[in-house]
Amino acid sequence: MDQVLLVEDDVPTREWLVSLLTATGEPQLAHACGTVSEALEWLRSGRPADVVLTDLGLPDGSGLDVIREACRTPGREVLVLSIFGDENNVLSAIDAGAGGYLLKDGSIESIREHLRCLRSGGSPLSPRIARTLIRRTRDAQTPNASVAHEGVPLGTSTAPLSGERFLSDRERDVLTGIGKGFSYVEVADALKITTNTVRTHVRHIYEKLSVNSRAEALYEYNRRMAEQGRPPIR
Amino acid sequence: MDAPRTEMVRVKWALAASVAFVCGVIAVTRLHLRSEVVAPTASVVTSAFATEAGPSYPTTLPIESAWKPTALPDNWDGRRPDYVGYVWYRLPAPDALTRWARPAVYLPAAGMNAEVWLNGQRVGGAGRMQWPVSRHFYTPQLIEIAPSTVRRDATNNEFWVLVAGHPGYRSGLAPVWIGEHDDLFGAWRARRFWQIEGNAATIVINLTIAIFVLFIGWRDRAHSAYLWFGAATVVWALRNLNYWVTNPAIPDLLFAELCVSGSAWFVALFSIFSMRFAEDNQPGYVGPRWLEGAALAYASLATLYFLSATDYARANAGFALFAAIGVGFSIWSMLRLVRLAFARPTGDMIAVACGAVVYLALLLNDYAIGVETTTLGEIFMRQYASLPLFVAVTATLARRYMEAQERTRQLASSLQREVAAQRAQLEQSFAQLREAEREQARMQERTRVMGDLHDGLGMHLATALRQSRNAAQNDPLLTQTLLDCMDELRIAVDSLDEHERDPLSLLGTLRFRMAPRFESLGVRLDWHVADELGELPTLDPSAALNLLRIVQEALGNALKHSGASVVTLALKRAEHGVCIQVADNGCGFDPATVARGHGIGQLQSRASRIGASIAWRRETNGMTLEVTLPQVPSPSSRTTP
Numbered sequence: 001m002d003q004v005l006l007v008e009d010d011v012p013t014r015e016w017l018v019s020l021l022t023a024t025g026e027p028q029l030a031h032a033c034g035t036v037s038e039a040l041e042w043l044r045s046g047r048p049a050d051v052v053l054t055d056l057g058l059p060d061g062s063g064l065d066v067i068r069e070a071c072r073t074p075g076r077e078v079l080v081l082s083i084f085g086d087e088n089n090v091l092s093a094i095d096a097g098a099g100g101y102l103l104k105d106g107s108i109e110s111i112r113e114h115l116r117c118l119r120s121g122g123s124p125l126s127p128r129i130a131r132t133l134i135r136r137t138r139d140a141q142t143p144n145a146s147v148a149h150e151g152v153p154l155g156t157s158t159a160p161l162s163g164e165r166f167l168s169d170r171e172r173d174v175l176t177g178i179g180k181g182f183s184y185v186e187v188a189d190a191l192k193i194t195t196n197t198v199r200t201h202v203r204h205i206y207e208k209l210s211v212n213s214r215a216e217a218l219y220e221y222n223r224r225m226a227e228q229g230r231p232p233i234r
Numbered sequence: 235m236d237a238p239r240t241e242m243v244r245v246k247w248a249l250a251a252s253v254a255f256v257c258g259v260i261a262v263t264r265l266h267l268r269s270e271v272v273a274p275t276a277s278v279v280t281s282a283f284a285t286e287a288g289p290s291y292p293t294t295l296p297i298e299s300a301w302k303p304t305a306l307p308d309n310w311d312g313r314r315p316d317y318v319g320y321v322w323y324r325l326p327a328p329d330a331l332t333r334w335a336r337p338a339v340y341l342p343a344a345g346m347n348a349e350v351w352l353n354g355q356r357v358g359g360a361g362r363m364q365w366p367v368s369r370h371f372y373t374p375q376l377i378e379i380a381p382s383t384v385r386r387d388a389t390n391n392e393f394w395v396l397v398a399g400h401p402g403y404r405s406g407l408a409p410v411w412i413g414e415h416d417d418l419f420g421a422w423r424a425r426r427f428w429q430i431e432g433n434a435a436t437i438v439i440n441l442t443i444a445i446f447v448l449f450i451g452w453r454d455r456a457h458s459a460y461l462w463f464g465a466a467t468v469v470w471a472l473r474n475l476n477y478w479v480t481n482p483a484i485p486d487l488l489f490a491e492l493c494v495s496g497s498a499w500f501v502a503l504f505s506i507f508s509m510r511f512a513e514d515n516q517p518g519y520v521g522p523r524w525l526e527g528a529a530l531a532y533a534s535l536a537t538l539y540f541l542s543a544t545d546y547a548r549a550n551a552g553f554a555l556f557a558a559i560g561v562g563f564s565i566w567s568m569l570r571l572v573r574l575a576f577a578r579p580t581g582d583m584i585a586v587a588c589g590a591v592v593y594l595a596l597l598l599n600d601y602a603i604g605v606e607t608t609t610l611g612e613i614f615m616r617q618y619a620s621l622p623l624f625v626a627v628t629a630t631l632a633r634r635y636m637e638a639q640e641r642t643r644q645l646a647s648s649l650q651r652e653v654a655a656q657r658a659q660l661e662q663s664f665a666q667l668r669e670a671e672r673e674q675a676r677m678q679e680r681t682r683v684m685g686d687l688h689d690g691l692g693m694h695l696a697t698a699l700r701q702s703r704n705a706a707q708n709d710p711l712l713t714q715t716l717l718d719c720m721d722e723l724r725i726a727v728d729s730l731d732e733h734e735r736d737p738l739s740l741l742g743t744l745r746f747r748m749a750p751r752f753e754s755l756g757v758r759l760d761w762h763v764a765d766e767l768g769e770l771p772t773l774d775p776s777a778a779l780n781l782l783r784i785v786q787e788a789l790g791n792a793l794k795h796s797g798a799s800v801v802t803l804a805l806k807r808a809e810h811g812v813c814i815q816v817a818d819n820g821c822g823f824d825p826a827t828v829a830r831g832h833g834i835g836q837l838q839s840r841a842s843r844i845g846a847s848i849a850w851r852r853e854t855n856g857m858t859l860e861v862t863l864p865q866v867p868s869p870s871s872r873t874t875p
Contacts, residue, residue, distance in 0.1 A: 010689075010693050010697070012697045012700075013693065013696065013697065016700055055689075056688075057685055057688065057689040082688070083688050083692035083693060083695075083696050084687075084688065084692060084723070084724050084727055089684075089688065104693075104696050108703075126743065126746055127739065127742040127743045127745075127746050128728070128734055128739070128743050131734065131739060179739075179742065180738060180742045180763055181738075181741065181742025181743060181744075181745040181746050181761055181763075182742075182761060183746075183749060186761070
């Protein structure tokens with residue numbers, strides 16, 4: 001059963017999520033904390049954390065650090081807790097290696113649903129995020145394109161979405177439809193596929209982004225280690 | 235260095251013209267000697283009687299028996315070598331003397347000095363006749379005779395001329411002219427100009443050239459060859475004082491020997507200059523290394539010899555040898571300059587070569603005069619000969635200097651252009667940097683505001699919403715209001731987005747935000763996007779927020795008041811922009827009567843702010859709102875909502 005590490009500094013929200021997770025039982029809450037240092041300590045000590053839910057604005061630092069640390073273990077599901085699901089938060093989290101986001105204001109049902117489907121459906125994709133992803137994959141495929149991607153807040157590493165076939169044509173169609181503001185159902189109708197297939201595409205898109213971000217993060221980490229004359233991790 | 239044929243021809247022509255010119259000059263000066271007075275009544279005395287009066291100024295007149303017939307010119311170097319002292323000359327007076335109103339005697343040349351006596355009375359002279367005799371060997375004398383000293387009985391008038399002299403200075407007496415003062419005056423004045431005033435002028439010019447050249451040569455080591463030239467010019471100018479100074483401040487002998495030594499130094503310095511100058515201007519030419527040493531040794535030896543001479547006779551003995559060596563050096567230097575012109579036939583080099591040819595010819599002429607012991611009264615031309623040469627050499631320096639200055643000017647101007655270009659580039663970079671900094675500041679500010687909204691207001695709203703839902707007596711209205719607040723906040727956040735400010739992005743996102751609300755109330759929110767939208771206008775943040783508010787309000791109205799089951803949001807192409815439609819299948823209303831309730835005024839004011847037109851249409855079932863946005867948003871859209 002998946003073990004959850006929850007990092008959230010707002011006490012009511014944290015308590016609410018704790019109660020939610022405890023009531024659900026699936027996945028299981030392993031630890032809840034409110035600071036970056038505590039989260040990092042938990043992760044580095046090798047204690048169980050198959051799923052990491054983290055806020056970004058934490059009192060002693062940025063949740064992005066928690067995401068980067070968490071992403072160094074393969075197979076771990078990392079979600080950022082967001083109120084608006086806005087691209088500033090979500091994309092920087094994805095760039096740091098997160099695989100999606102969880103809306104804090106969602107109703108209990110939607111959150112439960114989200115957590116249950118964590119490994120099958122992926123996070124909802126807003127039109128804005130979809131469009132940003134399209135833009136960034138297009139930039140990456142344009143020769144001599146600047147590595148600095150638009151729409152990425154400062155201070156976050158940018159994931160180079162290299163390779164022409166980074167996204168399949170279908171995934172691109174799905175992204176385009178979502179980017180125009182159409183729902184999963186409408187996109188499915190337009191593409192003559194099922195809504196579940198759309199969900200799967202979305203999930204794949206997140207996975208690709210996340211894997212790409214993780215590779216990039218690992219590369220960056222190893223580069224820093226090499227600078228300090230320390231052995232890289234593989 | 236091979237120069238083209240035509241240039242060679244040019245050099246040859248120039249040199250030939252110079253030779254022709256100088257030959258003409260020499261001919262004129264030589265012929266002038268016998269015919270300088272043109273008046274028919276004036277007579278020239280070429281045969282006289284002479285008697286040597288001994289080494290001291292005579293206090294008595296010579297006795298009759300001592301006179302010997304003597305032809306004029308009487309050059310002492312030829313007739314009485316090594317004689318030092320005085321000689322009386324007795325000249326017969328012409329018969330016309332008694333008839334002349336202003337009779338005068340003209341001595342074109344008498345060295346070192348002379349005075350004229352008439353009938354046993356001294357009638358005139360120049361300077362001092364006692365030792366040391368003043369140096370009037372190059373001073374023509376015109377002596378007017380007072381009519382009272384002339385004897386009216388024509389046969390008895392007799393001119394005596396007393397000449398003081400010593401060897402080495404072409405001492406003696408040239409033919410004497412006797413005539414009316416005004417008839418002789420022109421000849422005297424011309425000779426005086428060429429021998430005295432003109433000579434002084436060359437000294438001044440030479441010194442001026444020397445100062446100019448030395449100054450530049452001293453300041454700019456690139457022109458160091460000219461230092462030798464400047465030194466030579468100084469020596470030359472001082473040496474020419476020989477013809478001008480009649481009463482030197484130092485002993486006569488010393489002055490005379492310094493002048494002779496000066497000639498040697500000039501020759502030595504100028505030959506060194508010629509070699510250096512040729513080396514500078516003729517690629518590949520290297521002068522004989524021994525030349526400098528030899529030239530300086532020659533000048534030093536000449537100086538030692540002449541300064542150590544105790545009398546004129548001793549000095550004169552070595553003159554011929556040193557003069558011959560000096561002429562040898564001069565010939566070498568001048569030919570060197572001529573060959574330079576052939577190797578590099580530029581205008582200034584040809585001018586130098588011509589100057590050298592003229593100088594050399596006149597030098598040889600002067601040398602010939604100097605060693606000639608039978609004539610007297612010739613005009614020396616070397617001081618004039620130096621002028622074309624020196625001016626030509628100075629012109630090369632001036633040209634070099636001007637070229638260097640031109641280069642400097644061009645360099646400066648190109649440097650200025652470069653600096654200007656660099657500055658422009660720098661300013662552009664700065665502008666870009668400032669823009670980037672502003673952009674970064676904007677982004678940081680946006681990130682901060684977003685963070686604040688997210689963790690502050692957003693967090694509290696989310697908590698309030700949760701509490702409202704969990705409350706024992708769930709208040710649907712409160713939950714609804716909180717959800718509205720949440721939507722408002724999200725729309726505000728969306729409008730801040732940097733890249734997504736075209737109607738499709740804005741409305742697509744709005745639809746995504748609003749859809750759950752519609753769903754939860756059992757109303758369908760359809761969303762239609764035309765296939766061909768064309769280029770969409772880009773809105774600034776405030777216009778984006780205005781547009782979002784208009785559509786949000788319209789959607790909210792349809793949801794709350796119309797009772798519709800389907801609301802359609804559509805984006806279409808309009809004639810000059812895009813058209814946004816909000817249509818419902820509800821009860822509808824009359825836009826003319828229901829003005830306030832639906833916030834129509836508010837909507838109209840927002841639309842006018844972004845330059846959009848807004849219109850309601852009552853359909854058979856329901857209402858349609860159309861907002862038409864121009865392709866280019868109006869400037870008034872920049873005002874805050």
